Amino acid sequence: MVEENSKKIALVTGANRGLGLEVCRQLAQQGITVILTARDRQKGEQATQQLHQEGLEVIFYPLDVADDESVAQLVRELEDDFDHLDILINNAGINFDFQQQTLAADLKEVEQTFNTNLFGAWRMTQACLALLKKSQHGRIVNVSSGTGSFEGPRGLQEQGGGLPAYGISKAALNALTVKLSRSLQETGILVNAVCPNFTATYPGTAEMGARPVPEGAAGIVWAAMLPDDGPTGGFFRDSQQLPW
Numbered sequence: 581m582v583e584e585n586s587k588k589i590a591l592v593t594g595a596n597r598g599l600g601l602e603v604c605r606q607l608a609q610q611g612i613t614v615i616l617t618a619r620d621r622q623k624g625e626q627a628t629q630q631l632h633q634e635g636l637e638v639i640f641y642p643l644d645v646a647d648d649e650s651v652a653q654l655v656r657e658l659e660d661d662f663d664h665l666d667i668l669i670n671n672a673g674i675n676f677d678f679q680q681q682t683l684a685a686d687l688k689e690v691e692q693t694f695n696t697n698l699f700g701a702w703r704m705t706q707a708c709l710a711l712l713k714k715s716q717h718g719r720i721v722n723v724s725s726g727t728g729s730f731e732g733p734r735g736l737q738e739q740g741g742g743l744p745a746y747g748i749s750k751a752a753l754n755a756l757t758v759k760l761s762r763s764l765q766e767t768g769i770l771v772n773a774v775c776p777n778f779t780a781t782y783p784g785t786a787e788m789g790a791r792p793v794p795e796g797a798a799g800i801v802w803a804a805m806l807p808d809d810g811p812t813g814g815f816f817r818d819s820q821q822l823p824w
């Protein structure tokens with residue numbers, strides 16, 4: 581399996597810390613060549629070094645998913661350096677705006693949140709499409725959240741009018757996932773959204789009940805490694821389909 585995976589190339593956005601970094605680790609542990617991207621070069625290089633020290637094959641490229649030119653520059657470099665891309669993980673995400681209410685929301689802040697959480701994934705998918713289409717087993721994973729669904733104790737209805745930028749951006753990301761999956765049906769590229777569940781990526785959150793980072797990352801990696809007859813256009817947590 582590791583030998584088979586060694587031909588695979590995966591790209592993870594927002595990978596200098598948290599779930600993105602752990603997803604890089606878990607994919608590289610399976611023998612996949614991982615392109616670790618981050619908007620801050622120093623943080624990205626530090627994270628890459630950390631994985632190198634663990635003996636993992638990871639290559640760093642700078643990328644700000646909210647910036648058209650940064651995305652275009654990355655893809656120009658990737659097209660020079662690689663002949664295909666198998667896995668795109670749209671993980672970069674911002675602004676858990678629990679302090680905001682929908683009626684009074686700062687729409688500039690909402691717009692910025694959408695530019696990363698929704699358009700970042702959309703932009704990256706469009707930009708990487710030519711490389712993904714050259715893969716025999718293309719996979720796109722959009723890292724979403726139950727807060728953007730009608731499911732569970734933290735869903736859209738349960739948040740009331742709170743968490744507008746984040747919750748609505750993740751609901752839209754789920755909708756984008758469906759549209760992309762339908763658009764790519766003929767290509768064999770599987771596109772799914774994954775909620776990692778409340779995960780301890782910040783100090784103090786484990787004490788609030790957040791799960792360990794490797795557990796949250798495992799469901800994202802599962803969607804990246806689906807077999808060719810796996811699902812597409814779904815929303816999953818721990819490999820179980822969720823409503824949204």
Ligand SMILES: NC(=O)c1ccc[n+]([C@@H]2O[C@H](COP(=O)([O-])OP(=O)(O)OC[C@H]3O[C@@H](n4cnc5c(N)ncnc54)[C@H](OP(=O)(O)O)[C@@H]3O)[C@@H](O)[C@H]2O)c1
Nearest residue numbers: 594596598599619644645646671672673725777778779781
């Ligand atoms: N942790 C949870 O409980 C939880 C639950 C549900 C869903 N999620 C989702 O899981 C994903 C990862 O969450 P996390 O907890 O690991 O978050 P995190 O620790 O805050 O990491 C987010 C990553 O995204 C990067 N990022 C932000 N804006 C970016 C941009 N414009 N371009 C490139 N990278 C950018 C950040 O870079 P900087 O370090 O430079 O800021 C950071 O590396 C997010 O999409 C989040 O919404 C998390």
